[in-house]
Amino acid sequence: MNITDLFIKYPNAKPCQDHRILDAGDIFVAIKGSTFDAHGVLHEVIAKNPAVIVVQDSSAFSKVSAPKDFKGEKIIVQNSRAAFDQLCHAYFGSPSQKLFCVGVTGTNGKTTTSHMVEFALNQFNLGTGVIGTIDHHYQNKKWETHLTTPGSLEFYSRLRDFVELGAKALSVEVSSHALDQDRMSSCEFDVGIFTNLTRDHLDYHGDMEKYFKAKEKFFTEILKNSPKKSKYAVINQDDAYGRQIQIPKNVQKISYGGSGSLPAGSLPKGTDLTYEILEQSFAGQRLNINYQGKKYVSQIQLSGQFNILNYLATLGVLLAKQIPISKSIEIFSNFTGVRGRLEKVANNKGIHVFVDYAHTPDALENVLKTLVDVRRESKNGKKIITVFGCGGDRDKGKRPIMGEIASRMSDFAVITSDNPRTEDPAQIIKDIEAGCAGRKNYEIEADRKKAIEKALNIAKNGDAVLIAGKGHEDYQIVGITKYHFDDVEVVKEFLG
Secondary structure, eight states: OOGGGHHHHOTTOOEEOOGGGOOTTOEEEOOBOSSOBGGGGHHHHHHTOOSEEEESOTTTGGGSSSGGGOOSEEEEOSOHHHHHHHHHHHHTTOGGGGSEEEEEESSSSHHHHHHHHHHHHHHTTOOEEEESSSOEEETTEEEOOSSSSOOHHHHHHHHHHHHHTTOOEEEEEOOHHHHHTTSSTTOOOSEEEEOOOOSOOHHHHSSHHHHHHHHHHIIIIIIHHOOOSSOEEEEETTSTTTTTOOOOTTSEEEEEOOSSSSOTTOSOTTOSEEEEEEEEETTEEEEEEEETTEEEEEEESOOSHHHHHHHHHHHHHHHHTTOOHHHHHHHGGGOOOOTTSSEEEOOSSOOEEEEEOOOSHHHHHHHHHHHHHHHHHHTOOOOEEEEEOOOTTSOTTHHHHHHHHHHHHSSEEEEOOSOOBTSOHHHHHHHHHGGGTTOOSEEEOSSHHHHHHHHHHHOOTTOEEEEESOTTOOEEEETTEEEEOOHHHHHHHHHO
């Protein structure tokens, strides 16, 4: 039996995984989480008289006292998370069937790429809903978000909202946590994008191989099993993990990569989309885009090679939609970027101030490399000043790595707090400082507002100040309390 057939038998039932809000007549799915196993509270579930109980642990019912009291159905599945996802998709009317669905996964670049995809598809009259780190939105309608990729119930509910509002497409950030937890395993994707894989979330996954396998699952399982007729995997060939991804036979591959960003011969022959930088500045870049033996000149209002790769990934999506590359390139001269992603903060002091979400070693190095490259081309010898910290209760191993990168690539760095959460900010800073390798081109200021002020006071006309780690976030989490804090607002307060 297909588990979604339960809605034929119980048309008024809704899927539920939280026994505390379960109503009589619902379909309860027992999920084993990292800290709580719902199989252990079946006695409470039974007391609420659901229509169906779905379990993964076949011995769960035998452990419940007086199981005969339950008159509903008992179903055993191999993967209760996947079963819950299926039920949620069906409950909300299988909305992904009605949308051109694009998923973006990778450590860095998900937000920028998903917004570039939205921008591009909107230009071609495919109204696009976005689900990601900043928010969920369709046109002017917005919903707050707390996770990069929400749980199944919220995810498919939002897709239904998009459909009802008239959306024709979806652009969603796909996190490794969501993939590991089967939060969107039933979504019928048309295109999957892989941006890159670098150190992050090892507090959850344990090691890079497990982290990679979680990401690869998007292509080898979800995209493979999608019933859409034409499916595409848009893969970054600059990334070593991108070159390892196994693409299923029923999925077409569109590859992209750089020119000069890898050692000679490293970029696989036949890479579909490549580029050459003709000019670059803090205002943007002029490029040659190479596709099928032809060169197309393109102008984008984004800095950095990493943003060029995000741009190429978006061009790959449009190719999957059978839109000629010449038309795709034309529209991007008007794309001005994403909030908190190398966002330039205007001021009358002549300082180039950027706020960026970079909170991993790779992201921080890429952003600083962009500033270094632009400075080299401008030949003005101005300084690069970086303000950054690391989040608490997260992967501690990346802290000294980021300290080393910031102190090596900046003329001066101010090490401060990010979201310390329940950790001691001083200890987090000490972990970061361990990577500075005896350099003396940094100061410590735990108060983030004072740290930003210090960096801006040091900066002179023409200098670049990078404020990294929080990007679009308008809060700071200290302990378990969330306070309002916005890097852009702080900069404007000091510089006007």
